[in-house]
Amino acid sequence: MSVLEIAVQVLSWIFILSGSFFAVVGAFGSVRFPDFWSRLHAASVSDSAGMILLLLGMGLQAGLTLITVKLLIIGIFLFVTGPTATHAVANAAFVTGLRPKEGTGLKAPVDTMADTQADTSTKSVKSKNKPKAKRRKPIAKGKTRAKG
Amino acid sequence: MFAIAAIALFVAMLLVLVRLYAGPTLYDRVLAVNSFGTLTVLFIGVLGFLNGRPDFLDIALLYALINFVGTIAVLKYFRYRAIGDMSPLTRKKETGL
Numbered sequence: 646m647s648v649l650e651i652a653v654q655v656l657s658w659i660f661i662l663s664g665s666f667f668a669v670v671g672a673f674g675s676v677r678f679p680d681f682w683s684r685l686h687a688a689s690v691s692d693s694a695g696m697i698l699l700l701l702g703m704g705l706q707a708g709l710t711l712i713t714v715k716l717l718i719i720g721i722f723l724f725v726t727g728p729t730a731t732h733a734v735a736n737a738a739f740v741t742g743l744r745p746k747e748g749t750g751l752k753a754p755v756d757t758m759a760d761t762q763a764d765t766s767t768k769s770v771k772s773k774n775k776p777k778a779k780r781r782k783p784i785a786k787g788k789t790r791a792k793g
Numbered sequence: 794m795f796a797i798a799a800i801a802l803f804v805a806m807l808l809v810l811v812r813l814y815a816g817p818t819l820y821d822r823v824l825a826v827n828s829f830g831t832l833t834v835l836f837i838g839v840l841g842f843l844n845g846r847p848d849f850l851d852i853a854l855l856y857a858l859i860n861f862v863g864t865i866a867v868l869k870y871f872r873y874r875a876i877g878d879m880s881p882l883t884r885k886k887e888t889g890l
Contacts, residue, residue, distance in 0.1 A: 669804055675809060681824075688809075688825070696834075703839070715850040719857055726861040730864045730865065737823075737868045
């Protein structure tokens, strides 16, 4: 095993491990973040990073074959369509009336979810009547959003 | 090495499924489906390498194509309530354009 082969192995190790790290961190962020817009950020950006790193690592493992060409095609396609799909989701949410919160700090996850519900129905952020929002939460969620 | 990547991608897919189930708005769910599709493409590729048969990459490419078209179709459906062309009367009634 020459020095070059060892270097390629180590590089692909690094690429694949960091790609898996980015994928897990992005998924964890999309679960834990309190707001839709921050979740959008976590999911899309780290997905692109993990995708590029994993495909680079796999390409280094495969060497110069047809497999590398296929990996390159997948990479180019995902590199173009990932941000496009994210932009489409963000644009649809913005047109429907979902707005990011401004000014105030982040609160507990359940509370902020209720607040984003109230924001779209022209309630002000100041009047957070918690029991009402909590009562409404399980039922009305998918339906009010789908009608818009 | 590929086993580690496969396990990590599987954990990431499970976490995204949690958001898909719990997402309060429709757009959280669409975002979760899109992210899940990207992770599935990577997972198929890694599984191919893990089995020593990287021919699975064709399936991964096909999945990437379908995933993008599916996301755009779902968003268009929830915006206009129709996937294909609408008749002019329906469009005027629904969107006012």
